[in-house]
Amino acid sequence: MKVLLVNGSPRSEGNTRKLLEQVRRSIENDGIETELLQVGGTAIRGCLGCYRCVELKNCQCSTKNDNFNAIFQKMLEADGIVLGSPTYFADITPELKALIDRAGFVSRVNGNLFRHKAGAAVISLRRGGGIHAFDSVNHLFQICGMFTVGSTYWNLGFGGKEGSEVENDREGMENMRDLGQSMAFLLRKLNSTS
């Protein structure tokens, strides 16, 4: 079993990363493999709306001049997917949105390839709009027939400056620890043979 965590923040060592690392530690403590990928700040492009993926149905996006297809392959191989983003004007970053649009489309037109995977959204914010960003990520999971993982609150962590500010949000950090445990719990149930 494996969980893929994606950091949608251009600040690769910022608050979102700290939240994702906390989720990751919990999952790994349960003996489940993880991988954390950086998407924020990369040159990932938005969907061009060319519908070539619908014609070809080859489990790929026809835009090949970025690393989308490599990331998509990792998403397909993962049992659980955690998508993290800072809140940007009450929504997610454009890089994570680009990944969601393209991954959602390619997975759906090839027979709903994300069906029955587990998904969790993780959002950092300074002050407001985090729930809207949280919802943006969950729209992907819901339309793809995935199981969403909850925790003690909605999966938000408060912090402004880059660095360890979000680690002072004790409730947020505890939420992430619990989220990792619940993700591991769900994956074990989904993979049990009984």
Ligand SMILES: Cc1cc2nc3c(=O)[nH]c(=O)nc-3n(C[C@H](O)[C@H](O)[C@H](O)COP(=O)(O)O)c2cc1C
């Ligand atoms: C362009 C931009 C827009 C932002 N918009 C919001 C916002 O709508 N609400 C909010 O609470 N914080 C907002 N922030 C602050 C970030 O969400 C917050 O600092 C977050 O913890 C950054 O995470 P990171 O360190 O992983 O990048 C914004 C920051 C930037 C750069």
